[in-house]
Amino acid sequence: MLKSLKAFIHKLTRSSVSQPLQKQQQVPQETQEQVVHSPIEQTKETSIEASLPITRSWVTYNDYPEDLEGGLEMTQNLIRLIASNDDANIELAFQMLKGLKHPVVKHMPVNASIEKKKLWLKLAYDQITIQTYDRWNTNFDLSHCYLTKLPPTIGSLLSTSRYSTSLNLNHNLLEDLPFEFFYYKDKHVANAVQSISLAYNRFRYFPEALLKQEGLRKIDINHNQITTLPRRLEDLRQLESLYAGFNQLTQLPDTIGNIKHLSVLFLPHNYLQTLPDSIGGLEHLRLVNLSHNYLQKLPFGLTKSKSLRILNLYINQLTQWPDTLNEIQLLREINLSFNQIKKANLRKLSQLKRLFLVNNQLEELYIDLNSLPKLTKLHLHNNQLKQLPENIGVLKRLKELRVYNNQLESIPDSIGNLEYIHYLSLNKNRLTTLPDSIQNLKRLKQLDLQDNLFSEQEINRIKRLLPHTLIHF
The missing domain is CATH 3.80.10.10 (Ribonuclease Inhibitor)
Structure with missing residues (x-):
């Protein structure tokens, strides 16, 4: 079995030797922004000349090569195959790693796009040379890959970026994140990722691994099956945007008010009946979407959210106009449609531009129209x-x-x-x-x-x- 595998790889390698690899072509700027390229695409930054033949010394190991296990060093073969930026060579490199059952690439579907295969090859060889790190694209897109789990070595990919990155894992089959998600060789990746998207997966619990990444600024866990948010969410003190809509949340932790930089709270389509009074501690809160919940009233503490601009309470169970809103004078838009409000006692909102009170039980308006000059x-x-x-x-x-x-x-x-x-x-x-x-x-x-x-x-x-x-x- 092993001899036949070596013969297969030997054949693949010989076929690539017979025709010299093309020099890397200039990628248009638009493509560079959308496609995540391998860090070793700059052949000038490696010691390998484009004219050198591909060696086959790396297939002489009894198992897969030792230098592939930890991703510490790229062999000449794979460097030149991926650096060529040629689709056929990318496929060749990918098949080699698939045949060797590399611990990273084995999770990747065979029918994935070339762009996704490039990214996973990059993940397999994330420790090349320090000179190439600053060439890495900082937007990692692993969406729509049918992934059921992530390799623990993904932490090493995140650890090598000099700049803040965004990681897109939307539309997969993930139920959890590996413990080592933000760690590599026992080293915490302090600010490697500032934005992560986990929408349209199968999470039933908030991923604990995220709580270790104190530099996170945006979390998107929309469209999962999460029932609670952890009290330790307050540890993410740099968090600015939390998207947790279309889940099964029944309450919010009272510690949420300690996330002082939070400006976007997006929680539609859940089962919330009340909000913690501590939400008023979110001094930078600008947008709140709590539509499609079961709220009957708003906490008085919300009056402290002086920066609030947009409030969406579409489809809830409010029976009266929340007087607390009259104290938030910077509000620009209020949507209380599809509730059970009978009286709208609105005043003081001099900055309000849009007011939606559709599908309620209004019989008469008690609105100080003179206080709405910008409506x-x-x-x-x-x-x-x-x-x-x-x-x-x-x-x-x-x-x-x-x-x-x-x-x-x-x-x-x-x-x-x-x-x-x-x-x-x-x-x-x-x-x-x-x-x-x-x-x-x-x-x-x-x-x-x-x-x-x-x-x-x-x-x-x-x-x-x-x-x-x-x-x-």
Whole structure:
């Protein structure tokens, strides 16, 4: 068996000798950004001339070569095969390692793309020369590889990068990360990886290996089966973005408030019923997405999140407007659609630009419209509103107003002051007429009035008032 394997590799090597390897071609800049290349692609930085024949001394071992076990030194054969950047040579090198059952490459599917095979060859030989380290691409893409596990030696690949890197392991079959994930030869890889993506895998628990990487700035574990986040998450003090949506989280650890640099908290499609009050300690929090959960109220501590800009609570179980929001004066967007809110008691939000209260149980608006000078979008459709505020016209910057499928019987005359509005939806109400001031809406491009109670005479009058507007009756 061993002799036949050696004969196979001998044959492969001889076929590559018969035709000299081509010099490495210049890779376009766009390709360099997308493809992770081998660190030994620069043949000038090795002591091997392109004209030298390939030696076969490395196949004389009884098992796979000793210099392949730890990835400490690249043989001349593999250096020149991979450095040629020729697809046929990449395949040859890959077949050699597959035949020798190299501990790294054996995890890689045979039908993987050339780009993925290059990366795994690089992983197999991550310790070449210090001169080549700074040539390595810092974005490692191992997504869509059907991987069920990672080789422990992956830590050595991460340890050799001089710069911060991102590691993409999305769309695999991983259930855990190896203990040595951020270690190589008992040495902690302090800042090797700052962004890691583990979305669309099979994690049931938060990978403990991540807690050792204190330099992490972004974690994406969306679309897994994780039920809890560990209290030790606070150890990741540099973490800025946490994406843990589409999991099975039922609560958050109260220590989450200690991650002072956290600015993005993305947790939609979970089973959260409450939030820890400590979330108010996140002074740099800018975006919170908690849509598709089971929240009934917001913690008072959230008022301390003075930097919060975007809050998405779409599809929860809120029954009233959270008064805590009125204290977060830098909010730009609030989405409370698909809840059970009956009253919207909104005030003080002078920076608010977009407000979405769709599919609630609103019967009347208790909104201080004068405190919303920058509002550009207001969505109130699918509620039970019987009237709009008389001073709706004070929203001078409003560009889009949607109040369809309510119970409106009239429209305030002040609507004519919405000089910047370009879309107005009033369909599925009980309107019989519109005020004459509607003709002042010179920028109005589209007006939807379907399923109301307009007479033919009123329809013609509205058309005359708005001759340049597309109107749907």
